[in-house]
Amino acid sequence: RKPRYFPPGPAWFPFLGCAWELRRLHKEKGSLSEATQALATKYGPVVGARVGRERIVFVYGWKAIDEMLCRDELNGRPDNIATTSRTGGKRRGIVFTDSEFLQEQKKFVLRHINEASFRKEVMREMIEEEVRSIIDGVTRAIQKNPVVDLYSFFRIHVLNMFCFLITGQRSNEHELNELEALTESFTRNVPLSGPVFGLFPFLKHICPEYCGYNVYVRIHEKILEFFHKKVEVLRDTASNRGVIHAYLAKLNSGHSGSSFSEEQLLAICLDLVVAGYDSICNTLKFAFLYLILHPDIQQKAQEEIDTVLQGRPPTIEEKPHLSYVEGIVLETIRTFVSRSHFPPRRATKDTHFNGYFIKKNTTVILNHRGMYMDEAAGWQNHEDFDPGRFVREGNVKNPANFVPFGLGKRRCVGEAFSRESIFLIVAGLLQSFNFETVPGNPVTVETVENFTPSCKSYKTYVTLR
Numbered sequence: 001r002k003p004r005y006f007p008p009g010p011a012w013f014p015f016l017g018c019a020w021e022l023r024r025l026h027k028e029k030g031s032l033s034e035a036t037q038a039l040a041t042k043y044g045p046v047v048g049a050r051v052g053r054e055r056i057v058f059v060y061g062w063k064a065i066d067e068m069l070c071r072d073e074l075n076g077r078p079d080n081i082a083t084t085s086r087t088g089g090k091r092r093g094i095v096f097t098d099s100e101f102l103q104e105q106k107k108f109v110l111r112h113i114n115e116a117s118f119r120k121e122v123m124r125e126m127i128e129e130e131v132r133s134i135i136d137g138v139t140r141a142i143q144k145n146p147v148v149d150l151y152s153f154f155r156i157h158v159l160n161m162f163c164f165l166i167t168g169q170r171s172n173e174h175e176l177n178e179l180e181a182l183t184e185s186f187t188r189n190v191p192l193s194g195p196v197f198g199l200f201p202f203l204k205h206i207c208p209e210y211c212g213y214n215v216y217v218r219i220h221e222k223i224l225e226f227f228h229k230k231v232e233v234l235r236d237t238a239s240n241r242g243v244i245h246a247y248l249a250k251l252n253s254g255h256s257g258s259s260f261s262e263e264q265l266l267a268i269c270l271d272l273v274v275a276g277y278d279s280i281c282n283t284l285k286f287a288f289l290y291l292i293l294h295p296d297i298q299q300k301a302q303e304e305i306d307t308v309l310q311g312r313p314p315t316i317e318e319k320p321h322l323s324y325v326e327g328i329v330l331e332t333i334r335t336f337v338s339r340s341h342f343p344p345r346r347a348t349k350d351t352h353f354n355g356y357f358i359k360k361n362t363t364v365i366l367n368h369r370g371m372y373m374d375e376a377a378g379w380q381n382h383e384d385f386d387p388g389r390f391v392r393e394g395n396v397k398n399p400a401n402f403v404p405f406g407l408g409k410r411r412c413v414g415e416a417f418s419r420e421s422i423f424l425i426v427a428g429l430l431q432s433f434n435f436e437t438v439p440g441n442p443v444t445v446e447t448v449e450n451f452t453p454s455c456k457s458y459k460t461y462v463t464l465r
């Protein structure tokens with residue numbers, strides 16, 4: 001039964017709740033974020049629903065989400081079979097934990113990621129070298145055939161950057177291929193909307209293979225096992241870099257606190273790769289899709305790169321002078337995130353929001369679309385790809401209502417790493433090549449919903465500049 005003062009929404013039917021209506025809207029609109037936008041249009045910015053046994057509140061629009069992001073009692077994460085079966089039946093990691101446990105672990109990881117990433121010369125050099133390797137790879141490929149799938153070039157190099165962040169070491173080709181296959185399988189098997197057995201847990205007992213439970217557990221076990229092997233190798237290696245090393249040092253210090261454990265370390269590695277890798281790769285996939293669709297934007301960025309860099313390779317130090325290229329990065333991130341929701345939240349106690357009652361343990365889902373694809377939130381011509389909206393008088397302007405990495409205690413831990421690595425790859429490739437559509441191969445910006453939003457695979461006609 002609906003609790004009193006629960007937000008308005010579609011009718012609840014026995015057993016399924018509103019699952020059928022959500023599925024219908026999803027099909028009709030083509031994406032989950034547009035489906036929940038349609039609910040907001042009908043019922044208002046805060047919509048109440050039930051799917052299976054879960055009560056869900058969907059929140060839409062900048063005003064409501066801005067308020068919600070800073071409410072501590074709405075900062076939890078769901079505690080259900082989907083969030084625990086990924087890590088041996090216990091809540092571990094960062095993405096799906098909360099309370100004091102999360103605070104202690106997140107503080108530690110954030111400090112080490114930020115130290116390991118762009119403030120450290122060695123990480124910066126590593127990323128710049130990976131960008132050079134992408135450029136070399138594309139240069140070699142187009143000598144044989146100018147039509148290439150750029151995405152396949154990014155993936156392995158971006159993965160190498162991640163492994164470096166986590167392990168402090170370069171990974172060999174065999175390891176990268178193994179992790180690449182695992183993340184590929186993860187993306188294919190874990191939908192954007194979460195696994196169906198998370199909402200209908202009994203399916204795990206009736207049809208564990210068919211409902212995706214077995215593959216879900218298997219794939220997480222394999223990724224954890226990959227990092228377990230890494231930890232064993234790094235345990236006896238003298239190094240002062242990478243999240244694993246810092247975490248092991250903390251465990252051995254005798255002052256680690258009860259939330260620290262080796263199982264938790266493995267879950268953190270899993271979270272970093274799963275939460276971040278696909279997001280960076282798909283943002284890059286969208287960036288080059290929009291660039292081939294807008295030769296004028298490409299040309300303007302190249303003129304800026306040529307004027308500022310005078311042939312030098314792009315570096316992070318030069319970023320403030322390449323505001324239009326940074327505009328491309330921000331505009332791509334805007335179009336990428338607006339195709340999805342924030343990771344689900346949970347009310348950690350009974351509370352009121354926008355005049356409605358939200359019971360403890362209700363799942364709360366915030367829609368990015370209403371924050372960045374809506375004139376009401378201040379985005380004029382929001383469907384257009386326009387990097388200029390982030391540039392004013394030659395400087396990057398980051399509007400206060402542009403928070404694609406979140407705000408407050410649950411803010412993304414990979415913001416700096418993402419922004420810098422995407423910038424270096426986009427600037428490096430634009431400096432070296434021209435990108436065009438392939439004649440006879442139409443491309444589309446339609447959303448494909450994998451674990452993170454993506455677009456259909458496309459090929460690019462690439463020539464050296």
Ligand code: HEM
Nearest residue numbers: 094095272275276279280283404405406410412413414418
């Ligand atoms: C384009 C790239 C990315 C975007 C747009 C993005 C966006 C986000 C957003 C919106 C959240 C949720 C914030 C919230 O719930 O309020 C989040 C959480 C998170 N992100 Fe990212 N992210 C990106 C890349 C990365 C990378 C590269 C990493 C890892 C190095 C990463 C690790 C995480 C983690 C661990 C969380 C969970 C934080 C928490 O639950 O407290 N993300 N991200």
